[in-house]
Amino acid sequence: MRIGMIAILLTLLSVGANGQETLHLGDLGKTWVEIDGQVYGARPCELGPIGGGEGYHDIYTTGDITVTNLDEFRAALQQAEAGQVIWVPDGVEIDLTDQPAVSIPGGVTLAGGRGNNGSPGALLKRMGSGWMLTTGGDHVRVTGLRFEGAYEGNERVAISSYFMSIGHYGGEVDNCEIYNFNTSGIAVGRSAMGAYIHHNYMHHIWQAGLGYAVTTNDSDVRIMFNRFDCGRHHAKSAGWPGAGYEFAHNWVGPNAISTHVDMHGGRDRGDGTDIAGDWIYVHHNTFMGRKRPVGIRGVPSQGGWIHNNWFHDFEEPSGAVVAPWPVGGDTRMHMHNNAYGPDRPVILDVEFEAHRDAFDAAMAAYRQHNSRQARAWFARAGELASSDAERALAMLHEGHCYMSMGVDHAAWAAYEEVLAIAGASERLRAIARNRLERIELMQARRPQREWALAFTDDFARDELGDDWKPLVGNWRIENSTLRVGEGHSEIIINHAFAGTQRLELEIMTPSLRPCDFSPAIHSTLLEAAGRLRDSGYWLQFGGAGNTLNRILRDGVELESYSVDRFIERGRLHHLVAEFDGQMVRLRVDGVAIMEAADATPLLGSERTTIGLVTYDVAHVKSVRVYTGHLE
Numbered sequence: 267m268r269i270g271m272i273a274i275l276l277t278l279l280s281v282g283a284n285g286q287e288t289l290h291l292g293d294l295g296k297t298w299v300e301i302d303g304q305v306y307g308a309r310p311c312e313l314g315p316i317g318g319g320e321g322y323h324d325i326y327t328t329g330d331i332t333v334t335n336l337d338e339f340r341a342a343l344q345q346a347e348a349g350q351v352i353w354v355p356d357g358v359e360i361d362l363t364d365q366p367a368v369s370i371p372g373g374v375t376l377a378g379g380r381g382n383n384g385s386p387g388a389l390l391k392r393m394g395s396g397w398m399l400t401t402g403g404d405h406v407r408v409t410g411l412r413f414e415g416a417y418e419g420n421e422r423v424a425i426s427s428y429f430m431s432i433g434h435y436g437g438e439v440d441n442c443e444i445y446n447f448n449t450s451g452i453a454v455g456r457s458a459m460g461a462y463i464h465h466n467y468m469h470h471i472w473q474a475g476l477g478y479a480v481t482t483n484d485s486d487v488r489i490m491f492n493r494f495d496c497g498r499h500h501a502k503s504a505g506w507p508g509a510g511y512e513f514a515h516n517w518v519g520p521n522a523i524s525t526h527v528d529m530h531g532g533r534d535r536g537d538g539t540d541i542a543g544d545w546i547y548v549h550h551n552t553f554m555g556r557k558r559p560v561g562i563r564g565v566p567s568q569g570g571w572i573h574n575n576w577f578h579d580f581e582e583p584s585g586a587v588v589a590p591w592p593v594g595g596d597t598r599m600h601m602h603n604n605a606y607g608p609d610r611p612v613i614l615d616v617e618f619e620a621h622r623d624a625f626d627a628a629m630a631a632y633r634q635h636n637s638r639q640a641r642a643w644f645a646r647a648g649e650l651a652s653s654d655a656e657r658a659l660a661m662l663h664e665g666h667c668y669m670s671m672g673v674d675h676a677a678w679a680a681y682e683e684v685l686a687i688a689g690a691s692e693r694l695r696a697i698a699r700n701r702l703e704r705i706e707l708m709q710a711r712r713p714q715r716e717w718a719l720a721f722t723d724d725f726a727r728d729e730l731g732d733d734w735k736p737l738v739g740n741w742r743i744e745n746s747t748l749r750v751g752e753g754h755s756e757i758i759i760n761h762a763f764a765g766t767q768r769l770e771l772e773i774m775t776p777s778l779r780p781c782d783f784s785p786a787i788h789s790t791l792l793e794a795a796g797r798l799r800d801s802g803y804w805l806q807f808g809g810a811g812n813t814l815n816r817i818l819r820d821g822v823e824l825e826s827y828s829v830d831r832f833i834e835r836g837r838l839h840h841l842v843a844e845f846d847g848q849m850v851r852l853r854v855d856g857v858a859i860m861e862a863a864d865a866t867p868l869l870g871s872e873r874t875t876i877g878l879v880t881y882d883v884a885h886v887k888s889v890r891v892y893t894g895h896l897e
Contacts, residue, residue: 297517297552299576299611306605306613307552307576308517310491316517317493318441318465319381325410325441326377329353336360339368348373348403354388354411355379363393372403372434378411380441387412387443392427398447399430401458407438415447418470420477420498420523423448432458442466448473456483456506464490472498472523484508484543494526495519505530505564509543513551520555520579525589531564539564546570554578556823560588565598572601580606581826582614582642585810592813612639621650625660632667641667654689661687662694665701668827674705675851675858679829681705715846717768717892721761723748724888735760737798737877748886752777755884756798758791758877759891766869766894768844769876772887780812780833781881785843785852788868789875798877802868805843805852805860808833809881817850817862824850825862831855838887846894 297316298307314322329351333339339360342352348371354360356379362368370376376399380387391414392398398413408430415427429447430439433455444451444466451471454461461482468479477498480489484506493516494500500518503509509529518526529546532539542564549571553559556579562570577587583601585591593599605611618624628643641664648660665680684690684698723733725746734741734748739755741748750757767787775783789802798804800821807815815828831854833839842853845868851861876891 298550299605301605301611301613304574304603305550306574306611307578308491308515308550311515313465313491314381314441316465316491316515317467318491319386319443319467320384322381322441322465325379325382326351326353326375327379327382329375329377333360334358336362336365340365343368343371346371346374348405351375351377353377354390356382356385356388358388360388360390361393362390362398365392367397367400367431369400369402370406370408372401373405375407375409376411377407377409380410380412380443382410389414392416395424395426397428397431401430401432401434401437404434405436405438406432406434407440408442409439410441412443412445413447414445415471417448417473418446418496419448420472420474420496422474426473426476428453431455432461434458436460436462438462438464440465444468444479445470447471449476449478450481451479452481453478454480454482454485454487456485456508458485461485461487462490463487464492467493468497468500469494469519470496472496474498474523477523478502482509482511487511489513489516491515493517493519496521497526498522498524499528500526502528503530503543503546504535505532505542506535507541507544507567510545510547510566510568512547512549514547514549516551518551518553518555518559522555522557525558525561526553527560529562529564529566529570531562534563542566544568548572548575550574552576552578553580556580556586558586558589562588562590562597562599565596567598569598569600572599573603574605576605576611578608578611579823581638581823582606584814584826586814586816589810591810607638610636610638612636612642614642616643616646618643618646618650621647621652621656621660624650625656628660628663632663635670637667637670641671654687655691658684658687658690658694662698665698669701669705671827673827674708675861676827676829678702678705679857679859712848715766715768715844715894717894719890720763720893721759721891722889725886733760734758739880746887748889750880750884752882755880756877758786758789758798758875759889762791762874763876763891763893764871764874766845766847767876768842768846768892768894770840770842770888770890770892771878772838772840774836774838774885774887775833775883776836776885777883778835779882780808780835782809782879783807783833783839783841783884784809784879785841786875786877786879787843788845788873789877790872791875798879802873802875803843803845803850803864804879805850806879807841807852807854807859815852815860817852817860819850819864819868824864825860827860829857829859831857831859844892 298309331342378387426449428450479500482503531542545568593601624647632640644664651657668677681698737756784806804818816826
């Protein structure tokens with residue numbers, strides 16, 4: 267017997283400000299938002315809540331064969347026939363640790379009562395390496411149970427715990443809690459077409475370098491309405507020709523150690539191609555946290571589509587959200603109509619047909635005091651402008667939005683651009699000049715930090731010396747220049763700088779693909795290499811393949827609004843990274859491209875380290891460090 271579709275979904279529906287309707291669901295909080303009639307994020311379907319459990323509408327309460335211990339379970343697997351249900355009652359616990367992988371016969375359903383009257387479901391566990399379950403034929407279903415693996419940590423250990431291998435057509439896993447399988451949750455084989463993985467709660471599947479909640483090969487798989495957390499790749503494919511999967515209506519938690527949705531390319535397989543499967547479809551998911559939601563490591567033969575997702579903790583589309591970046595063109599990746607930001611999410615990748623459409627939409631948002639949304643659409647209106655007059659008007663309003671958001675450095679750049687547009691009217695120029703004067707007056711009223719020179723290096727020698735400590739990469743001095751080659755590199759100045767800090771450096775690259783001239787200030791002295799970005803203020807300039815500027819505070823984004831300036835090949839850039847006691851700021855060639863206030867500044871005796879992170883060839887000509895006294 268099942269609890270049927272007449273059960274009522276236990277949710278609380280509320281309407282937020284500005285017509286945004288949001289669903290609150292148990293301990294998940296907001297799982298989706300509705301803006302202008304469209305849904306963004308993981309909205310439950312008629313079967314019940316995201317992740318299953320209480321409120322799920324397709325729960326078995328009896329079966330054809332009831333099992334309460336290991337012997338009965340083994341016997342049931344021998345006698346069950348297609349169409350029958352092996353039922354494991356609530357409260358039963360079966361230990362499969364010393365058993366070979368359990369093969370479920372074709373057409374058989376293995377069921378429990380997870381969610382019935384709040385039941386967590388019966389528990390099957392395997393506290394050692396190896397596979398727990400496999401399919402023995404087509405149309406196997408596993409539903410309403412809990413499955414526990416051998417290890418919940420994410421470090422590399424001798425145990426390799428695997429939950430289930432689906433090797434046949436039409437496999438289905440739903441309404442289950444699956445956890446502590448450090449290496450692999452559900453693995454869908456090459457011949458296993460039509461697999462459906464839905465309404466499960468999958469967590470603590472996150473072994474470093476491995477850890478895949480759902481893996482697919484050259485098979486089509488639907489991964490929908492699940493709750494994921496504490497994972498590495500929640501969905502992953504080797505990307506062989508023929509591979510494809512749909513990842514939709516899932517809630518993805520903030521605890522992760524790598525990209526959430528992943529598709530490998532030919533370089534990962536070593537097959538001499540750049541193929542990343544046939545297709546991938548990522549839509550209506552809610553991604554929490556700051557790990558990259560989607561990473562495609564090649565080119566899908568048919569294409570990839572990313573839309574109607576809610577990127578909860580990202581302020582705008584970038585290489586931190588999806589790789590490759592930018593999408594489109596030869597990438598065959600299509601990304602549009604996604605929501606960004608936690609409280610009042612905005613749509614930043616809507617496709618408008620004309621300048622007027624984008625401008626009108628921006629004005630409507632501006633009149634509703636939704637400055638973030640308006641700014642994005644004014645920017646799009648500027649891109650679609652067919653005349654200087656249209657572009658200047660859009661840019662002026664973009665500056666107004668930045669001012670209302672308190673992002674003065676970006677407003678300054680917008681107003682200066684208005685003055686630089688030849689066809690801008692005198693009226694718009696006068697407004698821009700007036701706003702620049704207002705910003706200048708506000709900045710003049712701020713307390714000015716007095717800086718004292720504390721360290722200088724022009725590299726007029728042959729050896730690196732004791733002033734510098736490389737953490738990652740082959741740093742060296744050549745021709746009076748501090749140099750490093752391709753790849754991830756980090757270095758710190760081997761001195762402690764007390765008080766507030768200001769780092770000035772001259773840096774350039776001859777590389778065709780620049781990536782990261784990113785200073786770190788107010789950091790701790792790190793013993794572990796490769797972690798400089800996670801300590802202190804990390805001012806990322808030209809990150810994610812020279813597409814991303816942002817400020818991180820102890821590894822968490824503090825500010826992402828940036829003037830549109832990036833690394834220029836062959837140009838000697840002058841960078842100034844500073845914290846003056848109130849504002850964290852990065853200036854590039856005399857222009858403040860990023861700044862942010864910090865109410866709880868990173869100061870103290872342990873916050874004395876200054877360093878630099880690069881991801882490609884870099885030549886540093888000079889370095890100056892200044893310090894300021896704390897009041």
